[in-house]
Amino acid sequence: MHLLLIAKNWPEPNSTAAGRRTLSLLDLLAQAGYQIHIASAAEPTPFQAPLETLGYSSHRIAINSSSFDDWLVTLKPDLVIFDRFVTEEQFGWRINKLLPHATTILDTSDLHCLRLAREKAFKQNSAIDLNNETAVREVSSILRCDLTLMISKVEIELLINHFSVPPQQLYYLPFLITESDTIQSKPYQQREHLVVFGGFKHSPNKDAVHWLKQSLWPELKKHLPKQVELHIYGAYADHAINQLHNPSERFFIKGRAKNALDSMNNYRVNLAPLRFGAGQKGKILDGWLSGTPTITTPIGAEAMAEADELGYWPSNEPVEFSKQVSQAYLDIEHWQDLQQRGQKILDNQFHLNLHANAFKQCLATITADTNNHRQPLFLRQLIWQNQLRASEYMSRWIELKNRISNEQ
Template sequence: MKTSPTPPGKALICAPLPPEYDRESGSRRIFHMIEFLLEAGWTVAFVCENAPPDSRHLRLLRQRGVATLVGFDGPFADLVEGGDFDLAVFAFWYIADRYADVVRRVSPRTRIVVESVDLHWLRGARQILGGRNGEQGSLDADYGGDLVAELNAYAKADAVFTVSEKEAGLVNDIVGDPALALSVPDCDETPRSTVPFKDRQGVLFVGNFRHTPNVDAIQFLSEEILPLLPSRIRSKHPLWIVGNGLEDPITDLVQGCPGIRIVGWVPFVEPYLHQARASIVPLRFGAGTKRKLIQSLLAGTPSVTTPIGIEGMEVTDGKHLLVGDDARSLAEAIERLLTDEELWSALASAGRRRMLRYHSRSGARARFLEAIQLLLSRPSKTQEAVSDLDTGGREHREVELSAFRRAVERAIPNDTSALVVSKGDPELIDIPIRRARHFPLADNGGYAGYHPKDSRAAVHHLSEAREDAEYLVLPPSSWWWLDYYEGFAHHLGSRHERVWADDACVIYRLHPRSSPGVKAVPAAAGSPKVHASPGGMVSRTPR
C-alpha cells in the first residue's frame, strides 16, 4: 500500500475513555495513533464519553497541543461543525454506532474510520461457543443484536482499521467490500533485557483484568496449568501477575494457590519483563493481536501461549515462541523454557527479531499514515451517497456530469464501447452515441455490485470485459483504484494507452501499447497534458 504524500490535515479522535496507554492495550493503540498524527503535522482533537476528574491522560494530550472534550452532547456537534475535520476516528464500533451519524450529518466531507481494536463479534462468539467447563453455550438474541450493530457500524464507515490482515479479511468478506478494512499493526518499543538466563527467575503474566479473556486465563492458569508443573519448578519460579484491574473477585480465583504473587497495576512493565525467565499468555478465547506477547518478545523474554494468543501474528511455534493447545502442553512448554538454556536463548533472539520486523514503531507509523492517505484519496460515503460525481447539490452535479460527458465525447469516437468504473450510477453510462457499461461487470452485463478483491482480480475482470469494450473510463470518484490496486494501475500504464486525463475523468484505450514503428492513435484534439503522481493519481498540468 503506497500513496503519494498528503498535506497534514485535521483529525478528530473519539473514544469511550481517555487514552490510558499505561493501563490497557486498546488505549495504547489509540494513543500511538494520536502521536503519529501529531508527528506528521496534523491538528488533532480528542473526545471521550467519560473521564475521571482531572484526568492525567487528558492533561498529557492538552500539553501536546490536542484539544480535548468530555461528552458527546451539544458541544460535540459544534466542534464537528466548526472543526473542518478531514478525518474522524472512532475507537470501537459502539462509539461509532452512537455518534458517527452526527459527523455524517454536520460534516459530510469528513472521512469516518472505525478503529476496531479487536473484532468484538468474533471474541464474543468464541467465548460463548467455547464449551469450557463442560458446558456448550449457544448464541442468543442479545449476541445477535450486538453482531448486527457492529457489522453495520463497519459497513457505514469509510474505512475500518484492524490489528491484523486476518481480521481485515474477515470484515471485508462479510461486508462485501475488499477495500474497506485496512490492517494497521500494533507496535511497541520495549527495550531488550540485558539480564542473562541464569539470573532470571519466575513466570510472568501481564494483562488488563477488566478484559474477560484475561480473567478466564487466570482461572485456566491457576486451576489447570500450574498444578501440572513439578513442585521443584514452582518453588523456584513463582508466577507473577501484573496488570490493571486486579481486584476482588478476580484475586479470589488464585487465593490458596501456592507460588502465585499478585502485583497489580504498575506504571512500567519492563522491570518485570526483564527479570522473568518466561512469560505466559494462556488465552482460551479472544480476538486481535496480543500486545503483552509483543512486549515480551521485544524484551527478549521467551513466551508460551495458545493458538488464540498468536492469532494475527507472523510467528512460528518452536522458532519464535512455544505454543500449547491444552493445559498439559502449556505446562510442558513452560518447564522447557525454565530449564533449557539453549532453547531459551534461541527463542529470545528470534522472537525479538520477529517483533522488530512486524511490530516496530516506525513500521506501524508508516502503515497508519499510508492508510490515512489512501482513505483521503476516496470520497466519503456521504458524498458517494449523493452520486458518484456529486460534491454538493444537483446544480454542481450537472456541471460535473457535463464536463465528464464532454471529455468522453472528445476522447472516444462515436459508436464505440466503453467501461466506466463506478458504483452503478446510471448517469455515468448515459453518454450519447456511445455504448457504455459499468465496471466491474456482472454476468448479466450490469454492475457487479462490488469492488475486486485485489489487483489480480481487477486485471482479470478487465481482461474478460475488454473483449466487448474498447475504452476504460475512470471518473474522479474511482481514482482511488489507481492507488489501492497498484498492480492494476501498473497493468493499465504498461499495457494500455492513456488517451485522456483531466479533472473530469481518465480514459484508457483497451488495446496493447503500440509497438515501435506503429503509429499510436493520438488523444482527442484539445486534450490537456497530464502527469501521474507517485501514487498513480492524475492531475492536470497547468497550461
C-alpha cells in the first residue's frame, strides 16, 4: 500500500513540534505496512529530516500545475494525508477528481481557527470570534476529508458542538512517545538556570518571549538568586526577538538548539508562558521527556494535563507564575515531585502503546471500505457536490495564467 503525505513544509523535527509529530505519525504508518512518500512544494532546508535515510521517498511538486496530476496518477496512493488544511485546499480537489476512492486524512496539529481567534481576541481585548474566515476554510477542509487527526480533546468537542462536525470524521491521536524518546535525566544539583523553547515562526512563542521580557522576568528576579539566568532557544528568531538579548539583565537569546532534549537537560526549570494558542505543546512534552519540571499557563496546559496531574494551578498572573517557578527552582522535594508527575503523564497519556493498535484498526476499517465510511457523511457529500469550488477554479486560473505567461 502506498501512502502520500503532502506537506506544506519539509518536516523539521528539531525545529517544530509539528515536524516531530509528522515523523512519529509516519513511523506508525510505516509499521502498519505503508510505503511512505512525502511531497512538498516548499524549498528544501538544511534542517529538514533525512527522509531518504529513514526509508521514505521524497518528491518536489508544484502548486497550481497539472504536472501534479500526471505524477499522482502514476503513484496512485491508497492513502493521502494533508499536514495542513491549506495543502488540502491546494491538492484535495485534484485527488478527489483523479483518485476518488483514495482515503484522505487531514492532520491538524492544532486547530488554526481557534489559535488565530484567541490571538485576535487577546490583542484586541475582545471576545473570541470562532466563526471567522479561517474557520470556514478549515472546517470545510475537515468535512471534505474522510478523517481528521486531532491532538486536543478540547478541539474535538469544539468541532462537534460548535461546528457540527460528525464525530466519526474526527480521531484523537496525541503526540506519541516511546521509551527511546526519553533521556537520562540529570539530577537537581547538576542543573541551573531557567529555559524557554519554541520556534519563532509561531506567534504564541514570540508573544511569550516578549511577555517574559516585559513582565515575567522582572518579577521572577525578585524571587530567585542573583546568579540565575533565563535562556531562550528557538529557530527562526527575527530581529525583534534578537534585540531582546541582554546579558546584563541575565536574559539570553540562544538561537536554534541542536538537540532540544539534551539542551533542556542542563536546566532546572522549563517555562512555557503562553497567553494564546491551541493544540498540544511540544515544549512541555520536551520538558517531561528530559525530566525538567515545567511551569506553564492555562493555555499551555490545555490538552496536555489537568492541574491535579501537574501538581500546581497554571496561572496567567505574573506574581503567581513567578512564585510557582521559584518554588520549583528552589525546593528540591517539590522539583522531584513535578518531575515524577511529568513522567506519569507521559506514561498515562502519550505512550505509543496506548494509541497505536486502535489507530491502525480504525484506519484499516476505513480503507477496507471507504464508501461505507462515507455513506452516512451527508455534509461531506454536500460539500463535494457544491464543492465550494473556488479553490479548484482559482488554481485552474493561475495555471492558465502561468502557461500563457510562459508562452509569451
